Amino acid sequence: MHVASGSAAPPAKTPAERRREQRGWYFYDFACSVYSTSVVTVFLGPYLTSVAKAAADAEGFVHPLGIPVRAGSVFAYSVSLSVIVAVVLMPVVGAVADRTGRKKPLLAAAAYLGATATAGMFFLEGDRYLLGALLLIVANASLSVSMALYNAYLPQIAEPHERDRVSSRGWAFGYTSGALVLVLNLVLYTGHDSFGLTEATAVRICLASAGLWWGAFAIVPLRRLRDRAVATDGARIGMGQGWRQLIATLKDMRRHPLTLSFLLAYLVYNDGVQTVISQASVYGSEELGLDQTTLIVAILLVQVLAVFGALGMGRLAQRYGAKRTVLGSLVAWTATIGVGFFLPAGAPVGFFLLAAAIGLVLGGSQALSRSLFSHMVPRGKEAEYFSAYEMSDRGMSWLGPLVFGLAFQLTGSYRDAIISLVVFFVVGFILLARVPVREAVAAAGNPVPERI
Numbered sequence: 224m225h226v227a228s229g230s231a232a233p234p235a236k237t238p239a240e241r242r243r244e245q246r247g248w249y250f251y252d253f254a255c256s257v258y259s260t261s262v263v264t265v266f267l268g269p270y271l272t273s274v275a276k277a278a279a280d281a282e283g284f285v286h287p288l289g290i291p292v293r294a295g296s297v298f299a300y301s302v303s304l305s306v307i308v309a310v311v312l313m314p315v316v317g318a319v320a321d322r323t324g325r326k327k328p329l330l331a332a333a334a335y336l337g338a339t340a341t342a343g344m345f346f347l348e349g350d351r352y353l354l355g356a357l358l359l360i361v362a363n364a365s366l367s368v369s370m371a372l373y374n375a376y377l378p379q380i381a382e383p384h385e386r387d388r389v390s391s392r393g394w395a396f397g398y399t400s401g402a403l404v405l406v407l408n409l410v411l412y413t414g415h416d417s418f419g420l421t422e423a424t425a426v427r428i429c430l431a432s433a434g435l436w437w438g439a440f441a442i443v444p445l446r447r448l449r450d451r452a453v454a455t456d457g458a459r460i461g462m463g464q465g466w467r468q469l470i471a472t473l474k475d476m477r478r479h480p481l482t483l484s485f486l487l488a489y490l491v492y493n494d495g496v497q498t499v500i501s502q503a504s505v506y507g508s509e510e511l512g513l514d515q516t517t518l519i520v521a522i523l524l525v526q527v528l529a530v531f532g533a534l535g536m537g538r539l540a541q542r543y544g545a546k547r548t549v550l551g552s553l554v555a556w557t558a559t560i561g562v563g564f565f566l567p568a569g570a571p572v573g574f575f576l577l578a579a580a581i582g583l584v585l586g587g588s589q590a591l592s593r594s595l596f597s598h599m600v601p602r603g604k605e606a607e608y609f610s611a612y613e614m615s616d617r618g619m620s621w622l623g624p625l626v627f628g629l630a631f632q633l634t635g636s637y638r639d640a641i642i643s644l645v646v647f648f649v650v651g652f653i654l655l656a657r658v659p660v661r662e663a664v665a666a667a668g669n670p671v672p673e674r675i
Contacts, residue, residue, distance in 0.1 A: 244376075245380050247444045252393040254440035255437050258362065258433045259397075261404055261432075261433045262341060262433045263302075263500075264501065265518055267355070271298045271352060272297065274349070287353060287356075295509060296628040296629075296631050298359075305359060305363035313368055313371050317375075324450050326450060334441040334445075336365045337364075337366050337434075339434065343358050343431075345431035347430070348423065402527060405522060405526065407432075408432075479666060481660075481666055489651075491651040492553055492556075492654075493589070499644060506563070506641050510641075511567075525579075525581055526582070528579055533590050540674070553655070554652070557645055559584070599660070601668055627641070630643040
C-alpha cells in the first residue's frame with residue numbers, strides 16, 4: 224500500500240516490541256485460513272450447489288433477478304462476483320488506511336464482517352441459494368480486504384532481514400489451523416449420526432464454526448498490533464483516491480515494462496491456481512461422485528504436502544533458479560489438470576493422487592512468484608508495487624471462476640469446465656518464459672542474484 228508521506232512507518236524500536244507484534248500478526252493467518260480451507264475449498268461449493276439444485280426448475284436452472292443460471296454454476300459465479308467486489312473495495316480501503324494510519328479499525332471491520340457472514344452460513348438450508356451466494360460474496364470480499372491490510376503490517380513489524388522468517392511463520396500458522404480444523408470437521412461430518420445430526424446440519428455447523436474461529440482468533444492480532452501515525456497533507460479521502468493511487472503506480476510501472484510483464488504473467492497463471500483451489504471440491508463431488516469425507520481427506524493431503532512442496536521447490540530454485548522452477552510448476556499444473564479431466568468417477572485413489580500433485584506445486588509456485596517479483600521492484604517503491612501485486616493475487620482472480628462457470632453453463636459438463644482452465648497455465652507459461660528476469664532485475668536498479 225502507498226503511504227501518503229512517501230515512506231513506510233518504521234518497525235517497533237526494540238526486539239521485544241517487534242516480537243510481541245509479530246506473534247500477534249501470525250494469528251490473523253491462523254484465524255482466517257480456516258475460512259479459505261474449510262468453507263471455500265471443502266464444504267461450501269458442494270453444499271451451495273445442492274441448495275441451488277433444490278431451488279432449480281425442471282431444466283436445472285435458477286433465476287436470480289430473472290436471469291437463467293444453471294444451478295451448478297452458482298458457486299463459481301458467486302466467487303467471481305466476490306472478487307470483483309473486492310477489486311472495487313481494496314484500493315479505497317487502502318487509501319483510507321494509508322492516509323490515516325489506522326489500519327487496525329479497518330482490519331477489525333473487515334475481519335468481523337467476514338466472520339459474521341461466515342457464521343451466518345448456518346442458516347443456509349432448503350432452497351436459500353441466494354442467501355448462500357450473498358454470504359459468500361460478503362465473506363470472500365471481506366477476506367481479501369482484510370488480507371491486504373494484514374500484509375501491509377509486515378514492513379512495520381519486522382526489519383528487512385526478519386521479513387522472510389516472519390512471513391513464512393504466518394504462512395505456517397495458516398496451514399496449521401486449516402489442517403487442525405479440517406480434522407475436527409472430519410470427525411463431526413463422518414460421525415454426524417452419532418452426534419444426532421443430519422448430514423446437512425453437520426455441514427452447516429462446519430461452515431459456521433469457521434466464522435466463529437475467524438472471529439475468536441482475530442482478537443489476538445487486534446490486541447497486539449498497533450497503528451502508526453503517518454504524515455498527511457490533510458486532504459479528504461475521496462472514493463476515487465484508492466483508484467488514483469493504483470493508476471499512478473501502474474503509470475510508474477510503465478517505466479519498468481519488464482516488471483509489468485512479469486505481473487501480467489503472474490496475474491494469468493495465478494488466476495488458474497486460485498480457480499483450481501476453489502472449484503476442486505465441486506469437481507470431485509459433482510463430476511466424480513466422491514463423498515464429503517473423501518474431499519476433506521484430499522484437502523488435508525493438500526495442506527500437508529503444500530508445506531513440503533514449498534520447501535522442495537525452494538531447494539530446486541537454489542539449484543536451477545526461481546524462474547525455471549516456476550515454469551516447471553506450471554507444466555506440472557497443466558499435467559495435473561489434464562489427468563484430472565480423465566479421472567474416472569467414483570475413484571478416490573485417483574483424486575488423492577491429484578490432490579497430492581496439487582499440494583506439491585501449490586505452495587512453491589506462489590512463494591517463488593512472490594520472491595521473483597520482489598527482485599523486480601525498484602528500491603523505495605516496495606509498498607506501491609506490492610499493492611498492485613496483492614490486487615493481482617486476490618483482486619484479479621475472477622476470470623478463472625467465470626470461465627469455469629461459463630464452460631459448465633454451456634456444456635453441462637464439469638470435465639469441460641476443469642479442462643478449460645488449462646489455458647491459464649499455458650498462457651501464463653508463455654508470458655513468463657518471455658520475461659528476461661535478469662534484465663528486469665537490473666532495470667529495476669537491484670543487484671542480480673547468481674541464480675534467479
